[in-house]
Amino acid sequence: MSKMTPVGRHNARQLYYDVTWFGVTAGSPLAFLPVYAARLGASSLQVALLTAFPALVNLLLSLPAARLLEGRPLFRPTLTALILHRPAYALFALLPWLLMPDAEVWALVAITAVMAVTGTVINVAFNAMFADIVAPEFRSEVVGRRNALMALAMLVTSLACGWLLEVVVFPLNYQLVFLLGLVGVIMSTVYVTRLKVDPAKPPRVGAPLLDIGRPTSFRFGDAIRHAPGLRFLVRSKGRDLLRLDLLRGPFGPFIFTYLMFYMFQFTPIPILPLFWVNGLGLSDGTISIGSAIFQSTMFMAALSAAPLSQRWGNRAPLVVGAILYGAYPLLNGLAQGSVLFLIASVVGGVIWGVANVSLATRLFERVPADDRPAHMALFNLAVNFGMLAGSLIGPVLAEWLGLREALWVAAGLRLLAGLLLWRWG
Numbered sequence: 001m002s003k004m005t006p007v008g009r010h011n012a013r014q015l016y017y018d019v020t021w022f023g024v025t026a027g028s029p030l031a032f033l034p035v036y037a038a039r040l041g042a043s044s045l046q047v048a049l050l051t052a053f054p055a056l057v058n059l060l061l062s063l064p065a066a067r068l069l070e071g072r073p074l075f076r077p078t079l080t081a082l083i084l085h086r087p088a089y090a091l092f093a094l095l096p097w098l099l100m101p102d103a104e105v106w107a108l109v110a111i112t113a114v115m116a117v118t119g120t121v122i123n124v125a126f127n128a129m130f131a132d133i134v135a136p137e138f139r140s141e142v143v144g145r146r147n148a149l150m151a152l153a154m155l156v157t158s159l160a161c162g163w164l165l166e167v168v169v170f171p172l173n174y175q176l177v178f179l180l181g182l183v184g185v186i187m188s189t190v191y192v193t194r195l196k197v198d199p200a201k202p203p204r205v206g207a208p209l210l211d212i213g214r215p216t217s218f219r220f221g222d223a224i225r226h227a228p229g230l231r232f233l234v235r236s237k238g239r240d241l242l243r244l245d246l247l248r249g250p251f252g253p254f255i256f257t258y259l260m261f262y263m264f265q266f267t268p269i270p271i272l273p274l275f276w277v278n279g280l281g282l283s284d285g286t287i288s289i290g291s292a293i294f295q296s297t298m299f300m301a302a303l304s305a306a307p308l309s310q311r312w313g314n315r316a317p318l319v320v321g322a323i324l325y326g327a328y329p330l331l332n333g334l335a336q337g338s339v340l341f342l343i344a345s346v347v348g349g350v351i352w353g354v355a356n357v358s359l360a361t362r363l364f365e366r367v368p369a370d371d372r373p374a375h376m377a378l379f380n381l382a383v384n385f386g387m388l389a390g391s392l393i394g395p396v397l398a399e400w401l402g403l404r405e406a407l408w409v410a411a412g413l414r415l416l417a418g419l420l421l422w423r424w425g
Contacts, residue, residue, distance in 0.1 A: 012138070012145075021153075023151070023157065024183070025182075026157075028161050036174045042105045044403075048392060051270070055384045057116035065120050066124050075195065082126075085118040089182035090182050096174075157184075162291075165285065242378075246375060255378055258383070262383050262390065265390060266391050271407055271410070272407070276332075280341060303353075305353065309357075314362040322425075325352070333408045362425065367379075397410065
């Protein structure tokens with residue numbers, strides 16, 4: 001069995017430190033920003049825009065960013081985007097001193113939209129850079145350890161932030177949470193700067209990385225999206241990335257089901273923080289416990305995805321997970337207090353842990369190995385359009401039906417997405 005080169009071992013260590021510190025950020029402002037917006041009195045539309053604007057930016061800029069990065073060394077643009085991305089976390093902490101609550105909500109929306117510009121570059125460039133500095137035979141080991149470290153860091157940080165939010169007066173408590181997130185991204189970036197480019201670049205292979213260590217959007221409820229194939233966007237070798245003719249073949253119905261899945265995944269997302277705060281009256285401490293439970297159960301369930309796929313293939317776990325995926329908004333919608341909310345966190349984490357891995361592995365089964373860039377470009381567009389549309393459908397349902405009833409409808413829509421995956425996935 002081959003061993004890592006000295007440069008490879010050095011890079012693996014830096015990647016472990018990087019993701020651990022990023023887990024601190026993911027467990028603090030990335031987890032609590034929508035709840036903070038709800039506590040400021042945000043409407044469902046305003047909460048939705050926290051996701052909708054980044055999705056729109058990704059939709060518009062991901063392909064141009066890929067063209068810009070194609071054929072270039074990826075380390076410098078990745079690092080530049082990371083550095084430009086970081087000051088926003090300091091702005092989050094300063095806003096309560098600068099603006100009134102109504103204006104602060106809109107400032108949060110504007111900042112997240114601006115962050116999405118550099119976030120788009122990070123999503124594409126870091127994914128590709130990772131594949132260039134970690135040899136294929138060691139990727140599963142490095143990714144597995146990174147995911148474990150990030151899950152542990154998020155778990156500990158979420159619980160610590162929940163305690164902090166309970167014992168410190170509002171809004172100083174959230175300012176401290178945002179500053180903790182700033183420390184996390186600064187330290188994460190420091191370790192990225194220490195990565196070294198190995199002269200012997202690893203061969204490029206067509207397997208999903210399944211690395212959760214570079215999310216650049218905020219986690220709402222159970223909406224966590226990996227970017228399994230963005231690195232292929234910089235490998236088009238000058239060929240057209242936007243190939244709509246592919247939709248006329250069998251890939252068309254398949255990618256339509258993914259579009260529907262992500263649309264209905266994000267439909268309840270703007271509703272959940274408002275329902276937790278205004279409908280159930282949950283404390284920040286309780287919400288943090290639910291977040292920690294979701295993260296830990298999601299990670300443990302993801303570990304079982306590979307054995308399930310080996311026994312049943314990738315399609316069966318995907319279809320079952322997608323059909324059951326509506327359980328999270330359904331249980332939240334049925335809750336009258338914290339008990340069912342916490343049960344929903346357990347159930348949602350288990351279902352999403354399996355379904356999320358299966359989504360990526362099934363996708364790569366259906367994408368031809370000799371034409372991955374164009375197929376992954378369509379996938380990326382479908383995901384971001386689904387996020388955008390779903391985020392805007394949620395507020396309409398909430399205004400029309402009410403928060404609780406909208407969650408029930410969202411659960412039914414997720415069931416419909418699962419049935420579509422059963423038919424065409």
